[in-house]
Amino acid sequence: MSSTVSTSQGMHPPTRLGSLESPDSWPLSVPFGQPEQDFNDDETELLSVSWNQDYGCFAAGTSNGFRIFNCDPFKETFRRDLKGGGFGIVEMLFRCNILALVGGGANPQYPPNKVMIWDDHQSRCIGEFAFRSDVRAVKLRRDHIVVVLEHKIYVYNFLDLKLLHQIETLGNPKGLCCLSHHSNTSVLACPGLHRGQVRVEHFGLKVTKFISAHDSHIACITLTMDGLLLATASTKGTLIRIFNTMDGTRLQEVRRGLDRADIYSIALSPNVQWLAVSSDKGTVHMFSLRVRVAGEDASNHHAAAQGPGMVHQNSSTSLDALISPNTGTNTSSSLFFMKGVLPKYFSSEWSFAQFHLPEVTRYIVAFGAQNTVIILGMDGSFYRCSFDPVSGGGMLQKEYVRFLKANKH
Template structure:
C-alpha cells in the first residue's frame, strides 16, 4: 500500500487527447464499465484494453489509454475533472489484479498508489477526501491523503458494488446495503449517526444519492417501483412507478436540484419523474418527531380506496431506446436534458418538456467508441 498526495490538480483540458499503442486497435473494444463523474460533466469507459474519458457538453473525447499488454479495466472512477482516477482490472485479460484498486495519475501516466484486498473489488467511490472500496460483503473507507483505513462496514451480499457517497464539502454521507435483504445503511459521519432503512422487501439492485446526501433513491429486483427516502430519519418521502411489469433497473440519477429523478431499465426506456420533496438542507430527526413522515402523492387522499398500484406516481417524460441494453443515465447541464450512455458505445442527449412531459426528443446521438477510432 503506497500513500498518495491529495488530488488537487485539475485536469484534463479538453485538448489533452492522448493514446497509447494497442496491438488490436483495428477492432472496436468491448465496454466493461461506464460511469459519470460526480457532477456529470464527464464520463469514463473501461474497456477490454484500457480506459477512455469523455466530456459530456460539448461531447468530445478528452483522452484514452489503450494498454499494450492485458488492458482490461472493469472499474474507472473519476474525481470530478481531476487527474487522479481509481482503476480496477477486469475482463478476459485484466490489466491489474481483480483484488486491487490502482490509483492512477494521468499527469504522470502511471499508478502512484494501490490498495490490496483478499477478494475481488466490485466497485470504488471517490470523494476529495475519501476512497471507498466495495467488496462482495464488505466496504472499506480510506483517507485519500495517506490511504489510512478509517472504517470497515459489513453488508448483505453486494455483487453489483452498490454504494454512494455525498459530494458537497463537509461531512460525508455514505449509503450502502445493510445486513439484511432490502435494507439500506446510511452513515452520517458529521453527526456520527447510523440509520437503517427497510427500503424494499426484495433485494436492492440500484441506488442514488443527492450531492448533499440528504435524499436516497432505491430500486429493488422487482424493478417496478423507485422509492425516495430522507437519509437522516429514514422516512419514505415519495414512491414513483417505472412500470407495471418486472424489469431490471440499471441506473438512477437525481438532478442537481433534486427536483427530478431519472431511471433506466432493461426495457430500453429512460423515465424522468418529478419529485415533490422539499429541497432545503438536511433535516434533523427531531423535525419529524411531531408527526408521521410525509408521503407525497397526488392520489394520497384515496390511498385507502385505490389499490397500491395507483398511489405511486408515473413518469412525466420518457424515451424509448434499445430493449435489453444496459444504459447509464445522468442529468445534462443544458436545461431539461438527460445524458444516456449505452454499453454498446451509444451517447444520447435527450430533451424533455418540463410542463407537457411525454416522449423526450433525442437532440444528439453518437457512438463514442467509433468517434474514438476516427480521432486517433
C-alpha cells in the same frame, strides 16, 4: 477479509490536482509500462461506463485501455490504448488527474482484486490496494477512497490511505454504494445486512441509519449531492422510493411499471425536481418529484452545490424543508402537500416523460443542462434527449453518438 495497502511518497490532496478538461492537461508520457497502440475500434470491447461525480464527464473502460469523454459538448478528451489489457472499473474524481483503476475483461491490465490509484500528472501509481476477493466497485471523494467487495466495504482516508471504516453488507455482487459530494456532508449509502435494507452512514455526525426500503433485495441506489435524499429500487423493479437519510422517512414513491424489471440506474436532477430510471425494459422513465433539498434554490445549481449544514438540523426541521408545498409540474397527480405535513404513505405515481431505447444492452442515465437527459449504453451509444417540463410525454432525441468510434481529439 483483509486488505493490503501500499503507498508511494508524494501523495497530494486531490484539491490541488490538475484538470481533465482537455487532453493537453495529460502528460505525453505513457503509464503502465507499455507503449500506446493504435487499435481498431471494431475490435475494442466496452467493459464499463461510469459518470464522474457531477455527471459532466464519463469514463469508459475497454479491453485495451480506457477513455474519458466530456458530455456537453460531447467529445472524447483523453484515451489510453494499451497492449497490456483491459479495465473493468475506471473511477474519476470530478475532472482531476486522479483515477481509480481495476483490471477487467479476459485479459485484465491489473488483477481484479487490486485497486490502483493513478496520478496521470506524475505518470505513476500513488497508491495500491490488494484484497482477497475481487473488487466490485470503487467510489471517490476528495477526502475518501471507498472500495466495495461483495460482503464488505472499506473506507480509506485519501491523503495517507489509512483505513477509517469497515462496513459489513449483505451479498453485494453489483458493488452498490454511493457517496455524497458536498464538502460539509459526508454520507455513504450501501446495502445493509438484511434483505431490502439500506445502511446510511453520516460520517460527519457519527450517525448510522438503517432504512427498510423494500421487501425484496436492493437493486439500485443513489444519493443527492449533499446526501440528504436517497432513491432506491429493488430486484422487483416496479417501484422507486425516495427517503430522507436523516431519519429514514419515506418521502415519495413512483412506479416504473407493473411487471418485474432489472433496474440499471437511477438519477436525481441537481435541483431535485426530477428523477430518471433506466431498466432492461428499454424505456427511460422520468418522474416529477415533490421533494427538495433544504435551502436549495431550484434555479441555482451553484448555490445548491454549497448545501446546508446538517449538524444543527433535527428530524422535524429537515423533514419540513424536504417536502415541497405543491406537486410541482406533475399534472397527473391529484396529491398535494401543505408545508410541514407529511403523510405516512403516498400512492405511487406514474412517469411524467419517457424515452424508448432498443432492448439490446444496459443503459445508465443522468441529467444534463436545460431539461435534458443523457443516456449511455454498454453498446457504446450516447444519447442526449430533451423533455418538456410542463407537458411531459415522449422525450426528443437531440444527439446520438457511437462513442467508441468517436474521433480522437
